[in-house]
Amino acid sequence: MVNRSAVPKFRPELEAHPELEAILKDASPIESVEGSRVFEIYWKRYAAYLVTEELVGSNSVIGYDDESYTGTTLRVYVKSHFLDHLARDTGGHTDPLQHYKLVCLNHLIDVASYAAPEVRAVAGDSSASRQSGWLT
Numbered sequence: 001m002v003n004r005s006a007v008p009k010f011r012p013e014l015e016a017h018p019e020l021e022a023i024l025k026d027a028s029p030i031e032s033v034e035g036s037r038v039f040e041i042y043w044k045r046y047a048a049y050l051v052t053e054e055l056v057g058s059n060s061v062i063g064y065d066d067e068s069y070t071g072t073t074l075r076v077y078v079k080s081h082f083l084d085h086l087a088r089d090t091g092g093h094t095d096p097l098q099h100y101k102l103v104c105l106n107h108l109i110d111v112a113s114y115a116a117p118e119v120r121a122v123a124g125d126s127s128a129s130r131q132s133g134w135l136t
Contacts, residue, residue: 030105035124036123036124037121037123037124038121038122038123038124039119039120039121039122040119040120040122041074041102041117041118041119042117042118042119042120043111043113043115043117043118044115044118045113045114045115046111046112046113046114047086047090047093047097047112047113047114048086048090048110048111048112049109049110049111049112050082050109050110051107051108051109051110052107052108052109052110053106053107054103054104054105054106054107054108057107057108064081066079066081067079067080067081068080069099069101072103073102073103074100074101074102074103075100075101075102075103076098076099076100077098077099077100077101080099080101082099082101082110082112083097083099083112086112093114094114095114095115096114097112097113097114098112098113098114098115098116099111099112100112100113100117
């Protein structure tokens, strides 16, 4: 029997899937609301990018043993499957590649670039995000 009070109200269609109850018990929707912070992220030069639907993407919460990254919503990888793929299947890079992953509501966006992106706060309070250390 499904504990209906544990199923998030924003996903009533999941009530038919009791196996998801434990996963979603502390979940809440990701939504833009009044005062949300909005950022513009710009890579001057990149080698590759990949946009993946978040349900099928490699977005392991605890990561994989053979990958290493810091960050949550914007991850910076030192070692990743994406970098391994690019090392095997591309060449002629002028500088070492850096891997960034944006974990979004509906997509995972992987970017391999030669330098960190420029990040600009467009709306909302940017002072807290600057303190997090990933805003350049």
